[in-house]
Amino acid sequence: MTELRSCSNGLCVLSGGVGGAKLVLGLSRILNNEDFLTIVNTGDDFVHFGLKICPDIDTVIYTLAELVDQERGWGLKDESWNFLNKTKLLGGEGWFNLGDKDLATHVHRTQRLAKGDDLTSITKNLASSFGVEAHLVPMTNDPVSTVVETSEGGLAFQHYFVRDRCVPTVKGFRFEGIKSSVINPLIQEYARANDKSAVLLAPSNPFVSIDPILNVPTMTDELIGMKGPKIAISPIINSKAVKGPAAKMMQELGVPSTSIEIANHYKGLIDAIVIDHADAPLSEKIEGMGIKVFITNTVMHSLNEKITLANECLNFIEAYWKNTW
């Protein structure tokens, strides 16, 4: 059992799926559940087979429950695929991998949404059923859909990401429904109660995991209103994404896939960025942008590495409060 520590003045984490979930798992092992809030991206959410699927929320819950399939990074371990295989035989869509156990989550959520429950309370109850008591909140209760603008036209995120395996060339992104979406009231509540909270941007895809969160109306105001340090963890190491299409997207958008550009992407919002040892040579350039750089190991394969990176992030935050940045 790792010893618990605290984060002075609170901690608010922004997370997408796999990479973000790993960091949140690390944090959950060293912080009390009451000591941090995780805002989860819901731009990836979609309706498939009539079921509401929230990939990032589910990945975070499954990861914190330590029931996630480690190899895939998503879905449940010891999963079976009989529903999906039979669906394919019936001529149904087989491109989205829906495991039999995983289906229970989506059916449960869909039923509760149909009853009028909001995504926040459903997420809380689902997490709790999986034994997860960390505070996880969707960025909004309203449906937002990330659309990837590509050489083949606009693609719903899961179509781009899963069905088309990120092959189409990316030209941009839009978040349908975002303008009319309402920030999750629990985020405002948290910001009010923790006006000196730190903000941590998990090493998630900046375009399709973090940006949807940041584009929810009033979200950046709320985050900036928190007077603690704002730190991003770069999802890029040595010009490659640890997982997912972040680097490919940057290249297709005509931007070098480096941690410099990650810092640049979040400029104006973040005070500091955490980069991997491999990217240490980039420090000077990033610090030249007025962004503090922390260098550590950002690869999180083992649970120990997740906890270590989480601890490092908390150290960086504590250093801020001790005026030792």
Added chain:
Amino acid sequence: MTELRSCSNGLCVLSGGVGGAKLVLGLSRILNNEDFLTIVNTGDDFVHFGLKICPDIDTVIYTLAELVDQERGWGLKDESWNFLNKTKLLGGEGWFNLGDKDLATHVHRTQRLAKGDDLTSITKNLASSFGVEAHLVPMTNDPVSTVVETSEGGLAFQHYFVRDRCVPTVKGFRFEGIKSSVINPLIQEYARANDKSAVLLAPSNPFVSIDPILNVPTMTDELIGMKGPKIAISPIINSKAVKGPAAKMMQELGVPSTSIEIANHYKGLIDAIVIDHADAPLSEKIEGMGIKVFITNTVMHSLNEKITLANECLNFIEAYWKNTW
């Protein structure tokens, strides 16, 4: 391979789930698909987890596809239960046994209904996907819900049958939505094209499998309009139901659970009844009611027994046309 035969002037079968499906399987092995129409009860249908489930249609399809779990009589063989087990862990309802493979059927049907397709075309396509080309039609495309009136109040059929394991004492039945339901147009079409068709009431539960079909407006007119013989196969052998609650229901309704009462139940509609050798002593009394009795083996464990009973039924029909009744 069993040799195919024909049924002079056509054959229309009324069927519920398990028992009816066995007879239809036997018939499907000796008749061309074009030579008979099976009308399937949909009074058992219900919505569960937001999914439209048609237990009798599915049992008939799975049985004809020879994919039914032989021991249970319903559901698919080699099934897994990961969705259901996980759903129970999430606090969801676990009383209705939804297998992972089986779920594909319900999700497919639910999606297509949501798109506006009718149950008839969905059933045809589903059957076809399972390699079943026999003509199976739901009694109506409209939702009808069998309610079992019991000592504990009205119970939706699946609640009575599955959740409460037929324990509550039966007082009667009603079929919600039946008055406004419209007979499946394919039945009228069949009746017009086969005005001398025989009608076979499968050995299904008379109260909850056959009666819903007979209560669809104009259904009995259409059946009576077919000028062939009308024959019921008794689901009762030696005062017991081969499967299911038919005998228990009869007793609770104050009626002896005998093939005599089955004949009495269908009096006015049927010309003949097929009873098991075990019930041979009841023949005289039934024939006294003006209903012809055929005696044969009505137990259908093996495929061979199903084919044999199907053949016997066709023999009885042929005898009618040869004026040898």
